[in-house]
Amino acid sequence: MSQQLNKIATEASAEPLRVVPKEISVHKFGGSSLANAQCIERVVAILKDNANLSDLVVVSANGKTTDQLFALLANDNDESEFNQQLELVLANQQQLISELLSGQNEHELLSALSADIDQIKLWRSNIELAAQRNNLLAFGEVWSARLLAKVISTKICPANAIDARQVYILDSTNNFQLDESLSQQNLVNKKVTGQLNILTGFIASDEQGRAQTLGRNGSDFSATIAAHLLNASNTVLWTDIDGIYSADPRVVPNARKLHRLENSVAKELGRLGNPVLHANTLNPLATHNIHLHVASSFAPTITGTEIGAFGEIAKQEISVTHNNDLLYIHSDEFTADILAQIELRFQPLYQCVDQTCVVLSQQFVDLALQYLEQQQLSFSQKPVSLIAVVGYNIASRGEIKARFKRALTGEPIAKFVGSENGHSLLAFFDDACSVEFVNKVHNKVTKDTRNIGLVVAGLGNIGQRFLEMLPAQLTRVHALENVHLVGLATSKKALINTDGIDAKHAVELFSEQSKNYDNKQLVQWLEHHPYDELVLVDITPSSAFSDLYHDFFEQGIHVISANKSAGASDPENYHNLLAKMELSKSKWLVNATVGAGLPINYALNDLKQSGDVIEEISGIFSGTLSLLFANFDGSVPFSELLIDALEQGFTEPDPRDDLSGLDVQRKLLILARLAGYDLALEDIACENLVPEFAQKLELSEFLARANELDSYYGDKLAQAQQQNGCLRYIARFIDVDNKISARVGLEILPNDHAFANLTPCDNVFLLKSAWYQDNPLIIRGPGAGRDVTAGGLHSDLVNLCKELAVTTKAVEIKGIN
Known part of the structure; x- marks a missing residue:
């Protein structure tokens, strides 16, 4: 709401209203949206959250009022039936007024209603009812506008009801075309500044002052005419269904919502009899860049359908x-x-x-x-x-x-x-x-017409490689046929384009067009994304970004993680994430959090889902530590190996992040949880390989004094060589008779051990289970690197899209009869 309306409403109800931009919007509410007192109160709440004082509201008659007025015409020749029908009309309107208003406001509307009923009786007694047909039908919209304006005045801000017969002038000599110039002047004159104006839909007048109607569903037409005359930026048709679907959802339960429709396509749907779009609704919008939204007043928080000028993704619908x-x-x-x-x-x-x-x-x-x-x-x-x-x-x-x-x-x-x-x-x-x-x-x-939006967060070394691989993947992998890159984000900047980002030039476009953002802005955009599914690939190292998973899962967004923070978070947070994911039917794939592209997660999931029981998970989970200890044979001091690995990009910017063992500890926790064990990070003992004196040094000082590590590691190596063994940093999780032990640390292994003879940077995972006892399952391969890690993320993306391709969501229609 505007600040002015916010101030008025705060004084009236002590409930502040949301501030929104001041461009003019037209909000139209259909008969089902205004059918009873509860519906009208819902409409008031919608306006409070979504309207601005400069906006215009267009209303249909309440509920079945128009049908009841038609029934009066049908029973004109039967006095008993006519009087019975008129009593029904009167009773329904009186009930609405009495349920929503009290005191002087109630008295005023009841008096006005009584006068209108007397007028109807007079027309019939003078045998004028048929001649007054359009004026009779107009009462439905007049009563609706009058009531809503009075309710808004008592709950939000001053409101003004406008009779469209005094605004829209139709030229009877020219097939009842709208006199735009005169109608525009009338509308501007009738709008009251500082009040929320409520215009009747469906009705108009000709140049001779005779009442005319715009036909069934004409209130939608009334709304878009108003948007055209006011040069509004937006028109919202609030109805009993939350958008335009790929078929009538009452007939086709698996119809999918069309989140965005190109103008000409929407017009064709209306021409062919779409149950939501009126054939003439879009005509007044053609000369202005006015977007049309179809949303449900029964579920106002659900994103509806937007109609306008869109790019290739929307044109594929x-x-x-x-x-x-x-x-x-x-x-x-x-x-x-x-x-x-x-x-x-x-x-x-x-x-x-x-x-x-x-x-x-x-x-x-x-x-x-x-x-x-x-x-x-x-x-x-x-x-x-x-x-x-x-x-x-x-x-x-x-x-x-x-x-x-x-x-x-x-x-x-x-x-x-x-x-x-x-x-x-x-x-x-x-x-x-x-x-x-x-x-x-x-x-x-329509079997493969669903659109999947892809957002990539994190454009570092791995993120850029993921994007480099994306164009070829989109072309050659059938499962990715409907995937569209629509968002890129770093910790400070983001590029979001609902019409798609050219994957071949993604990094370049990000550099040229990205803007500063905060997490709240990102979540708000993702909440209203216009796609059938949205997949976010998190390639950041940020625990703060992983906190947003709660929002993502609440919105039904799927997440692919290379970021280990959420998967290794405290048990309460982790279980909350799983619960939200389950509730919204989101998917969370974490293959790249452990072992880069190695299929350790898939192996664990497959064994667990097949009924096997995991008894041991062990191995070398750090490519950095694998490299260091595979090359550490005493010929070169440990500090030189460490500095060389740092310079080649094999370690974290601060090598102590690798030597601390925390990364391996978190990976073991993630795998144990995937195997079905409810562990916390502190349940896994962790040996920190950074001597205590070096743990709190500034990075530059630590690197300058790195040679002081040599005696510490030299002693460790000598001990191993005395036992004809080697040093390896091992992760072990073991469940023996429900007694769990979990530890990551430096071990001395025989030189012929499976973990001893690895290619530098390799990871190795050993799984023992009820099915794999004497001969454990071993998965080995590169556990770090741009290609394998980005490849692991692409593997998750392909598998997720395959799963989504066979997932159907039955339409839930709120409020429709």
């Missing part, structure tokens, strides 16, 4: 729509002028190339037939159904077209065509499309 209530009209007497009138007035879904037929929606059938009879044409008609695949330039996307045709194999198709605009493929049938058939087509056509 595919949906299936169907309509069983169409009429096919054929005539050899159609002229160009008649077809032009049909196009203008009745919005045909299809017109034959040879100009002999049209297909119309049921809402236009009566008027169209009346028009054709007036033209004294000879024509035939028959009911038909339609199933269509809709997507950006879909008529030229050969694979999708082929899939659609394969899905239609064996069906009695009356006609198969592409739309004139190229954004849909249409199949007409003489019989209705069954639920099973619609589901079949949707499944076959």
Whole structure:
């Protein structure tokens, strides 16, 4: 909310409102969103969280009010039925007012309602009800706006109800087109500065002052007209479903939400009868860069669908729509002028190339037939159904077209065509499309259209190598076909692009376009990401960044970690993470936290899931310590080996981080937890290889005095050589009869031991289990390096995407009947 509205609301309710930018937004609420007192209170809360004083709110009639008013017209000739229906209308409105208001506010609205009911009775007694049809229907929106404005005034801020009949002027001589100039002037004049303005939807007036309506679902149209006239930046259609789906979710339970739709595709969906988008809704937005959002007032925190000008990712979206209530009209007497009138007035879904037929929606059938009879044409008609695949330039996307045709194999198709605009493929049938058939087509056509957003955090040595490998991986690995790089982040800067980042130039683009950010900003963006799935690859060493996993998992974001912090965190934090991950059905892959790209995690998971019981995990888990002790034979002092490894990049910037044993200790903890053991870091004894005198020195002083380590390590080596052995830094976890011992430290091993003869930098993992006793399972290979670690992350990414590809989420529709 604006600061001004924030101040007003704080004074009124002592509950501060969120500050949002001051660009004008239009919020439209449908009848189901305003159906009862609870719904209206929810709308008030939504406005409090999302609106600005300069915004405009457009409302439909409450609940079924419009249907009830139509019933009055239908019962005009039956006094008893009419009076009974009018009493129902009155009772419903009185109940809404009394549940939401009290005192003077309640009295004012009840008095106004009583006057309106008297007016309806007067029209009927004067036999004027049919002539006053549009004014009668307008009461639904008028009552809704009046009530909401009064409730907002009592709970948030001053509000003003505006009757659209005094704003929108339609030119009856020009097919009832909107007089934009006059309507814009009226709207500006009617808006009251310093108040939240509530405009009635659905209704308008002609130039002679006669009430007109914009048709069923016309409130959406009213909202986008207002956005156009006010040059608003955003329009939100708050409805009973949280977005546009790849099919009607009431018919196709596995339909997926289309988070972003390109304008022309959304318009085509509306033209073909999408249950959420009205055919005319998008027209007023065409001349301005106005984004349209579809969101649910029943679940306002769930990100809905955004409609606007988007890039390639959004343009890949595919949906299936169907309509069983169409009429096919054929005539050899159609002229160009008649077809032009049909196009203008009745919005045909299809017109034959040879100009002999049209297909119309049921809402236009009566008027169209009346028009054709007036033209004294000879024509035939028959009911038909339609199933269509809709997507950006879909008529030229050969694979999708082929899939659609394969899905239609064996069906009695009356006609198969592409739309004139190229954004849909249409199949007409003489019989209705069954639920099973619609589901079949949707499944076959949209099977791999899900979009997976990829965010990479950490652009150091490994992160850059991961990005270098990414373009080739995206091209050659089928599981990554729908993966799009959309975010890059370091500890201070981030580049987020919902239309995608060119993976081939990712580092360059990050250098040119990244901006400063904080963790709160990152979490807020990720919370509203426009993808079916979002995967974050954490290649940072930061424990602070790993704290964000709680937010990621709460939002259903999947995490691939090279960062060991979360996996080795304290038990309470670790179990909380697992619980949140389970609740949101997120995935957390940690293969690269231990052993770089070696499949130790996969081996443990496979054995555990197969019913085996792990009894021992041991080995050399540090590539750095493996290198140092493999080369330490006494010919070169230990300090020289250490400094040389540092200069070649084989150690951490402070080599004491390797020598402390903490890294190995954390890796053993991660593996023990993956094996099913509930351990804490302090349960694993750790030998620190940094002598006490050197532990608190500044790095520069430690490196300058590194030669003082030589006698310490020389003594260790001499002891090993006396036993015909060698030094190795070993991790051991052992479970014998439920007695657990866990330790990482320096050991003397026989020279022929499996851990003794390693290629420098190698890791080795030994697993003993109920199944692997006398001959343990050993996994050995490079445990560090750019290629193998980045490769391990790519392995996790591929496996995660394969798992997501077979995961389906049934649509949960909140609030819809």
